[in-house]
Amino acid sequence: MPVKPSVQPHLHLLAKAPLPGQAKTRLIPCLGPEGAAQAHATMVRHCVATACQALGSQHVTLWTSLEHQHPLFMELQTHYGIALAAQQQGDVGMRVRHALNSTQGASMVMGTDCPSITVAMLRRCSSALENVPVVILPAEDGGYGLIGTHNDCPSLFEDIPWGTEQVLKVTRQRLAALGLDAAFPDTMWDIDRPEDWQRWQQALKHANSM
Template identity: 25%
Template sequence: MIAKAPVPGRVKTRLTPPCTPEQAAELAEAALRDTLDVLSTVPAGRRVLVLDGEPGPWLPPGWRAVPQVAGGLDVRLAAALGAAPAGAPVLLVGMDTPQLPAEVLAEALSPTARAGIDTWYGPAADGGFWAVGLARPEPALAERVLTGVPMSVPETGAVLRERLAGAGLRVRELPVLTDVDTAAEAAQVAALVPGGRFARVWRSVGAEVR
């Protein structure tokens, strides 16, 4: 998983306004916790949080936090994928989709489902992506498909998808999910998993900002 520590003024800045920086950070922490909880239930040999910032009490047992490298998001994503041990598949998930169903990843990453697959790609509804993975990670391959991909623009996901195809990789597409960037998206995602931590925080914050 790749994430920012939930520090006011540094995370979810597109939520301010209508949220305050503190409320945005509270929502970011809720999304981070929910996503970590989901990923903790998916079978995996290692669970690594590639983190911008310092880990806090929200980091569950069984996870190891490592710092992100310097550079743009494309460089940081490539470095995170490229640092995975050779010989085992790696999937990198962001912190903005707390509604992610664990069974979706468990099925896609199962030995049977990953036969003949080179990469996983999770498209986001806004044109970005929420996950990317490599069945046989190599630093050079990670750099080839990610470095230079324009980030946080409507065509981000399409460019990455073209890169994966252009590298001759057999792609398994994951379901389209909504990233939480705006208040409208926060409300939509909270409604999908009303019993989650993110939804509870949104109900508290949303009542104040409306």
């Protein structure tokens, strides 16, 4: 049966502090340690702005790691009025599940290396959760950039081959095993490699020239 939440979903963003040598390390060959950290900070700012525009800052929490009091996080909290929280220890699945379960009702988790996720995409995901128990934004590389749920679903996050092209395939298998319907409103791509960063820079130039 369709699930009808009474309130808008809460969106949880996961972000590392932009520390040189520890953030977006696969961009270091083209940007250097400082440049890769700055690129990461740019993506975090972009994703937080998108989230707040789509759902309202009162529905956004930024989950931090590496350095919880980093100036970037303080800046974003001051500017947007978002909540900050320290990420759970453990693998990706443990951190995502902990964030999803930290608020009442429907909630969604998104990475901050996904600037291809737009305001419209987030709103479509929010609307989709009114009718299905799970929403996912698949990534071009076989993973996903966002997942939303109403209830705790441990098997969606345990023993998943995180960081591989099998993530979405295995997640779909788990959904089928649980008998859960899911919506996949759009496809996104994240920024891991130098060519991904260049792709986003080109997309920004195109958007600014229109």
